Amino acid sequence: MQGTFTRTVKLGVRSLMLHKLRSALTTLGVLFGVSSVIAMLAIGEGASIEAQEQIRQLGSQNVILRSVKPAEEQVSNQRQRVISYGLTHDDLERIRASFPGVRRVVPLRELPEEVRFGVNAIRPGVISTIPEYIDATGRVLGTGRFLNATDENTVSNVCVLGYEVSRALFPFQSPIGERVKIGADYFTVVGTLLPRVRLGSDRPEAGEDNPGELFIPLSTGTKWFGETLVKMRSGSMDMEEVQLHEIIIEVEHAENVPMVANAARTMLSREHTERDYKVIVPLELLLRAEETKRIFNIVLGSIAGISLLVGGIGIMNVMLATVTERTREIGIRRALGAKRRHIVTQFLVETVVLSVGGGILGILLGLLIPLLVERFADMRTVVTPGGPLLAFCISAGIGVIFGLYPAWRAATMDPVEALRHE
16 A cells, blocks of 8 residues: 555656646745745744833833823913923822832933033933832843932932943943933942833834933932923923823732722822823733734734635646646556546645645745844744744645645546547
């Protein structure tokens, strides 16, 4: 039995080699279909993982409250010199006093100040916050230390540099112990942080530099810079009073995150007459990203599946033409004693060889495309083992499914009529 099957495979391959160009062109449909399945799934998986990593950087057990300038205040008003909006210290105290299941609450303010060291100057995000910030956000310390309770209690002029700020101000030396000028005051550098994955909304625009972040104690920021921020825009001066730009609420258990988020929304809507805040829940974003990934993979898989379907139709078309061309050969084989199952097996072997051959080449091309995308498009791609395996199984299945009708048509020919065929 095994010897008969081996002879049938050899016969099928030999028949395909009689028309090399036609066989090669027939496999192209499956080849590009398989490669597109692998490449699309790899690109979709990479985009999804990157999005989920960005969200996890915020902390899946965090609820983030941010101050937002109300829409009606964004229109220039020359008569109004000071605009007051956003989160307040009262909001912070309410959260600390009344929200259950909260591990820590971290406030922060953003200061629009220039940072200078020697001839190097940069305008990063100067953030005044408390020592618990690094624990709540999961940021990783590079060198030195982060802010501590002593810095906050003694209103010390110390700072911690983000990765980008450290590289910009101290490209060839260690910043630890050096004094940088923030606004009009000098601060001693006590530590640096490693870079973080930035959220899409935080990314700089095309052609714009990423200035990074610098951290100082919250008490120090309030002492030297106050709560009124002055912004110069096109020759005019805008003054904004914002007590807190952000409050990070770290929840003890992930299952309590929705409850705390709802409590925060209720509290803010009751205490704020204007919509000058927004509530960001990374856990909700993460679940939404996972659902988007699933839908994205289904869409990409469907598109790639259509190309495989077209490739299968091409194989069927070629095999039907082959059956017509070899009608006399089929009649001779039937006259010499070949049974219908032998004819079916022969033509199925040929279609499977075409589809599997195209599938193997498609896998190689499909593994190459994600590498090229990462190299030239600067996009992350992730090839999972299931992608090539799924594509190969589909290609083999196409060979069987689309080869059944041509094989059945060849096997059901009348031997006498087949012998008379010219």
